[in-house]
Structures are given as structure tokens and as C-alpha cells.
Amino acid sequence: MTTIGFVGLGIMGSPMARNLVTAGFEVTGFDLDAGAVARLAEHGGKPAGSVGEAVTGADVVVTMLPADPQVEAVVLGPDGVFETIEAGTLFVDFSTIRPDTSQRVARAGAERGVRVLDAPVSGGEKGAIDAVLSIMVGGTAEDFAAAKPVFDAVGRTAALVGPNGAGQVVKAANQLVVGGTYALVAEAIVLMEASGVDAAAGLDMLAGGLAGSRILELKRETMLARNFRPGFRIDLHHKDMGIVLDAARQAEVSLPFGHQVAAYVQAARSQGLGDSDHSALLAVLARQSAREEN
Template identity: 45%
Template sequence: MTETVGFIGLGIMGRPMALNLVKAGYDLVVHARRPESMAPLAEAGARTAASPAAVARDAAIVFTMVSDTSDVEEVILGPEGVIQGVRPDAVVVDMSTISPSSTRMMAERLRAAGAAMLDAPVSGGEAGAKAGTLSIMVGGEPADFARVRPLFEAMGGNVVHVGPSGAGQVCKSCNQIVVGATIAGVSEAVLLAQASGVDPRKVREALLGGFAGSRILEVHGLRMIEGDYTPGFKSRLHRKDMRIVLESAQELGISLTAAAMVSEWLDLLVEHGLGEEDSAAIFEVIRGAVGET
């Protein structure tokens, strides 16, 4: 734990992830756009920096966790970005969910500066970030993965090196397709039960014991039945991820019909002011409570 570690982006996911690194004993320097976001980390013993470049000058391993592709490009390649201060032996680890092609471009730029990059998006939501049980999907060189793995294990319970640069982001896109399509399937099952006059709670209970059982059915099925969409993962963020999925599909010349439908439903939620609700609210679109007016 002798290397200084940097963490940039201290939002709903980044803050608890960074706190878990502090709890694990790492010397941490952090940066966020809003000074108030850094306060909990400073109170926990981390140092603060004025810019991503300042973090990079101080840290051998630099994590980024921000919202979208453009945000990551600004944090890493911008005028005050990581690349402006990155050490030749550093590893930059982006844990955001962004475009695989953009990830590969940034990895090349960092490689030219003498540094390495891993893409390591996560699944598990805020609860997983707080508990340190995230699933972490990693793309990049095996040696760089081995160097960073102990830090990943302070933040996640399932850490998999998927393949070369961009493979982690591809894996996250696959995750979001499965999550979105499964939400749709659970939504239709709940709707069918309700329309048939059968208690959907009992249906959910029965299905959880069989082959249809899943975390989506367990967690989001209950959200649908109770109409409680307090976010674990916001619809607008799921919409952003599905946009990345469909952009990747277009680049590859393939058709992803289920993903396209899920994306349309998420568009409707955001357009009707429900972007801050959990994406389980897709159920409300499927049952006809949200739609064109």
C-alpha cells in the first residue's frame, strides 16, 4: 500500500468506492468538480487536489468515475486532465460506463504518454458501492490488471479481467442489455398476473424458487408491485448506457432488437419527467401508465 492512489469523481458511486479505498488503508488523493463532494473523503483522511492533472502528478494509480463518455474524455484528455500530469509508470483506471471505442482511443493517448489504462465499469449500484461488493469488469493488459487487482478487491466482490482494452466496457454493455431485457420480462409477468386477477406477490414468490428466479425479479419485481421507484439505478443513466449499446451495435453492423426496445422505453420515462426514478419504472411504460400523450 505504498503507492499513492488518486480518485476523480465523487458522486453517488464514486464517493463510497473511494471511501472503501481509504478504509482499506490506501493513501488517497481525490478531486471532484464540487468541493462539497470532497468533504467526506477529507474527513476520512484523504487529501484533496485542485484538478485531475494535480491528482495524476501525485498518484501512481488514478481512478475516474464520472457520468458519460464526454466527461471521461474531459477528465483524462482535457486542458487540466489526467494526461497533463500523468506519470510515465502510472495506471489510469476508468470505472465509468462509456463508449468502448472512446476507451480504446484514450488508452492509446495515455500509452503515448507512457502510462497504461484499464477500463473497469461496475455493476451493483449504490448499495454495492457502499458494501464493497460491486461486480467489476476489466479491460486492459494482464500485468496492469494484476497491479490494480488488490484495489479492485477493496471495492468489489466479483472482479473479472475480461480481455484487452475496451473489453470491460463491452462487458458492461452486455450487462445492461440483460438487465433491461429482464426488467421488461418481469414487467410483463407482473402485468399478466395483475390483469388475470392473480396476486403478483404470490406469483413473484413462486417464480423466485424456479428457473425464472433472478435478482431483477427479486428486487425490481417488488418495486413494480409496490410502485416504489426510489432509485438504485436511475432511468436517465440506464438510458445513457443503452445509447452506448446501440452506438456500438451500429459500429459493428449488428441489430439488437430487445436493446432498441428497452432504449425506447427509457426515452419515454425521461421525456415524461421520470429520469430520476429507478429504471424498474419501465413497468409503468409497459402497463400503459406512461406513454405518448
């Protein structure tokens, strides 16, 4: 496998495509943003003017798209991936979407003789840039093994977690934990600041103890500075929490804290923070306690 057709060169897709080029793959990329395509070409990739052009002749086709409607349109729709892709090709969808959408894509792929993996990632923009993403994969063991060189080029860890759709379930669980952790770190900051405590020193202590997390490691300084430049936008986490709650309904389980996290994320969007980093849950919680201006 040496040639990759890559569709979706956004915040996550662009660095992932560049890392594949660096790893020695021949990458042909397409995105509706012509600037993103041009930047990939500057890094050694090949520009494509359409989905079909990116897909034609590729050993592996990769998509990294925002949500279910884009995946359905780009993969299953007219002039989409499955209208061009050849039988036997490996198709890897790195997008975060509903499990049932991934299963539908896998069935459509099987009808065309295409091998399909759902492979949502965790790690945010920095993880994509540094090629240290965690990749949760749904599909067959044979196809997972075939895709391992691709996963190794863009991530630090990759695991097959079950059949098609299973990767999306694990990603939903990941986003539930991430959102909940952000909310709790935000509450800890509000509590310390309101109590006159040195919150920076306090978070340093938390990060070094049992409460430590990657979020505390990477985000505590920017959260204290109220720097919410997006690495992963609230709008996308809002979409992901919808997936979490939908998966819970399908599995018939109760996620009471998940509903609360989803409400916080919705509040952030309602307050105009949709384009901010998901650490902006701090702004929502601080406003609830009248610690910040609206």
C-alpha cells in the first residue's frame, strides 16, 4: 500500500495527510477548501480537484469529515467515494459519526467489494500534528492489519475494538469522558479562584496526583488564561455529545452525567462559543457563578 486518496483536509485531516506524506505514502488530497489542498501540495502531496480524482487508483482511501451528513454525501452520494473506488480497496473513515452510519457505510462498501474500517481518533489538533493520535477501529482483524501502516503514520496507538461501528461507540465513550473532565476541571478552577486560592499552583498539584489527566497536563495554563483558541471546537463536541446520547438510547442505558455534560456544551453554543475550544466550558461554568461577564 503506497498510494492514498485523502478526502477532508480540515483541522485534523491536514496534519494527518502531511504525516502520511512524511511517512512515505503517495497522498492525493481533496477538500472543498482549495487553500487546504494547496497546502498539502506544498508539503509533497498531490492536489485533486474532486473526490473522484483523489480516489482513482488509490490503494487506500481515507476520509476525515465533520459529521454524518458530510460522510453520507461524500461517501455514499452522487460522485462520492463509492462511485469511483475499486473493489478490493481499503476504505478508512477517520470521521466521528454515529455507529449506525458507520455500519451503513460498511454494508454499502461490502456490496461493492470494498473493505471498510471506521477509525475515529482522539488527541485533537496537537495530536494530529504530532502524529500521536489514539485510533479506535471497527472492522475485521484482516483489514485492521492491512491498515496498520496508515495508523502508525498518524497515531501512537490503534486498537481493533470490535466490528464495524464499534470504533464509533468507543469514540463516543471517549468524548463523554473528555467532556466530563473539562467540566470538572472548570468547576475546580471556579472554586479555587472564588476562594482566593492560587489556581495555577492548585492545578499543578492536581496534575501531579490522582486527579491528573491529559487535559490537566495540556490545557490548565490556557484555561487559566481564558485562551480558548480551538484545537477541538465546541460545535464538534456538541455533535459528539449527540452521538453519545443517541448511542445510550440505542443501548438502553442511563447516562445522567452525560446529559449534564451535553447541557453544558449546548450552553456554550448558546452563548456564542461554538467556534471556541471545548475547554471554553470554563466560561459557561464561571458565568453561572457570576465570576465572569457574559
